[in-house]
Amino acid sequence: MALHLLAEISGADQISFGEAISAGFAYGLGAIGPGIGIGYLVGQAVQAMARQPEAAGMVRTTMFLGIAFTEALALIGFVVFVLLKFA
Amino acid sequence: MHLLALNFPGIDHIVRFEPIFGKGSIFEFNKVALICVLATVSTLIIFWTASSRGALVPRGIQNIAESAVEFIQDGIIMQTMGSEGMSFLPYLLALFFFVLFCNLTEIIPFFQMPASARMAVPMTLAILTWIIFNAVGVIKQGGLTYLKNSLFPPGVPPALYILVVPIEFISTFLVRPFSLAVRLFANMLAGHILLVTFAVLSSALLEGVIYFKPIVLLTGLALVAFTGFELLVAFLQAYIFTILTAVYIGGSMHPEH
Numbered sequence: 001m002a003l004h005l006l007a008e009i010s011g012a013d014q015i016s017f018g019e020a021i022s023a024g025f026a027y028g029l030g031a032i033g034p035g036i037g038i039g040y041l042v043g044q045a046v047q048a049m050a051r052q053p054e055a056a057g058m059v060r061t062t063m064f065l066g067i068a069f070t071e072a073l074a075l076i077g078f079v080v081f082v083l084l085k086f087a
Numbered sequence: 088m089h090l091l092a093l094n095f096p097g098i099d100h101i102v103r104f105e106p107i108f109g110k111g112s113i114f115e116f117n118k119v120a121l122i123c124v125l126a127t128v129s130t131l132i133i134f135w136t137a138s139s140r141g142a143l144v145p146r147g148i149q150n151i152a153e154s155a156v157e158f159i160q161d162g163i164i165m166q167t168m169g170s171e172g173m174s175f176l177p178y179l180l181a182l183f184f185f186v187l188f189c190n191l192t193e194i195i196p197f198f199q200m201p202a203s204a205r206m207a208v209p210m211t212l213a214i215l216t217w218i219i220f221n222a223v224g225v226i227k228q229g230g231l232t233y234l235k236n237s238l239f240p241p242g243v244p245p246a247l248y249i250l251v252v253p254i255e256f257i258s259t260f261l262v263r264p265f266s267l268a269v270r271l272f273a274n275m276l277a278g279h280i281l282l283v284t285f286a287v288l289s290s291a292l293l294e295g296v297i298y299f300k301p302i303v304l305l306t307g308l309a310l311v312a313f314t315g316f317e318l319l320v321a322f323l324q325a326y327i328f329t330i331l332t333a334v335y336i337g338g339s340m341h342p343e344h
Contacts, residue, residue, distance in 0.1 A: 061166045061167075061330070064323075064326070065327075068330075072266045072269065075270055075273035075277075079269060079272075082098065082276065086097065086098035086099070
């Protein structure tokens with residue numbers, strides 16, 4: 001039954017199949033780097049706050065800035081996903 | 088894609104709205120435009136009523152407005168621009184509240200559409216910020232000095248300037264407004280799609296066969312949890328948009344050292 005179904009995939013279906021797969025990969029691969037980056041960044045920020053609680057406000061502001069810059073990469077991956085899947 | 092014969096709505100279906108009036112003309116007015124107008128009006132109302140009372144001991148709405156002003160002053164301007172950036176307080180305050188209300192409509196019943204999930208809204212705000220930080224740089228430092236300070240970072244060997252100057256040009260004048268807009272847009276669009284997915288899933292499971300119904304407990308709880316998470320994201324993205332605007336303006340106010 002499964003093989004029968006596979007054989008029935010037509011040309012148009014193959015294109016949308018490829019689009020769906022590459023859209024998934026676009027976001028999935030795009031999320032790896034920022035994931036590691038944000039984890040490292042927040043970990044270091046928490047360490048800084050624990051070592052020097054009086055500087056917590058400054059560290060927090062800088063942390064959010066860093067997260068915003070790092071996260072942009074993942075979000076561009078998401079936009080590519082949306083463009084591939086829906087546009 | 089039919090997963091267990093469940094039909095998810097396409098992206099056009101969840102972010103594009105029929106015009107309320109003025110169809111076909113340039114004055115087309117749909118739900119997103121209505122949300123933008125409401126966000127502007129509610130920001131105006133909050134600060135109008137708060138300032139018209141002017142009580143010495145703040146109460147109610149004046150309390151909210153005063154703590155918001157204090158938050159922008161101490162949390163954003165003093166952290167990024169210093170006291171000479173105080174003249175940008177009105178712009179940053181208005182920007183923060185407009186973005187916040189545009190985001191919050193994502194989880195307010197009957198709206199349930201963040202206006203910032205349409206690229207036009209964040210792009211307009213980002214272009215406005217781009218114009219302001221360039222104008223500030225030209226006025227405070229002078230046109231040529233501003234260009235030199237932003238394109239030629241100090242401490243780089245002269246031979247490397249062939250490489251550094253184009254990179255700096257692209258990252259300062261082209262990528263900045265683009266990434267500012269995309270950050271807000273993609274965050275809100277992703278949240279919107281997430282909420283729609285779980286809502287459609289829950290309602291389909293409720294209407295489905297009887298042994299699917301217990302799963303609704305899981306997806307419904309996830310929907311509630313994600314709604315709370317989106318409330319956090321709405322505030323965080325408004326904060327990040329405002330603080331990045333402040334950082335860019337502050338950066339063109341005094342050259343890097």
